């Protein structure tokens with residue numbers, strides 16, 4: 001039995017966008033680790049990253065994983081460079097159905113170019129090469145994910161339905177949140 005759905009994968013694959021829509025479709029809560037960090041730190045990811053540095057940023061992401069991994073009925077989107085180590089994978093996999101999103105390089109380049117400055121680790125001067133390297137890194141992670149979904153084409157609603165179908169095909173069982181009487185009020 002799983003508790004939640006986690007979305008991982010390269011930047012620009014649509015984790016935040018699709019994650020929100022998937023949560024709406026399921027009537028679940030949506031958590032984006034970037035938004036959590038921004039709320040906790042009272043600043044943007046770009047500013048926090050610039051001030052605190054990569055090591056502290058990754059520690060924050062792992063800390064959020066520890067906070068949210070036991071949530072029920074939540075769709076949780078992680079950052080595109082979230083450290084997928086044996087230790088973080090164990091936590092993700094224990095409670096979460098892990099969905100990796102991937103898109104073809106041209107689409108990733110197009111999407112990450114929309115909000116320059118938002119993603120602090122992107123090398124915009126060598127974007128093509130940067131995306132290629134990022135894809136290579138993610139390739140080794142896909143085999144460990146419960147399902148991989150291509151988000152190059154199709155609107156969000158279509159991709160969400162593909163994900164729902166895959167979950168049904170795999171007969172994934174989720175522990176449902178115990179509804180309190182006050183929920184209905």
Ligand SMILES: Nc1ncnc2c1ncn2[C@@H]1O[C@H](COP(=O)(O)OP(=O)(O)O)[C@@H](O)[C@H]1O
Nearest residue numbers: 010011012013014015016017018111154155156
């Ligand atoms: N299926 C899609 N169709 C059209 N636009 C999309 C789709 N998925 C993502 N986008 C857009 O691409 C950009 C990057 O998506 P985002 O969800 O932030 O990706 P990630 O969180 O994986 O970096 C956003 O502007 C988003 O609205």
Ligand SMILES: O=C(O)C1=C[C@@H](OP(=O)(O)O)[C@@H](O)[C@H](O)C1
Nearest residue numbers: 010011012045079080081119121
């Ligand atoms: O790890 C990183 O360097 C980041 C990845 C990006 O995640 P996305 O995959 O959601 O774009 C971005 O949102 C975040 O601000 C920083």
Ligand SMILES: [Mg+2]
Nearest residue numbers: 015016078079
């Ligand atoms: Mg995102």
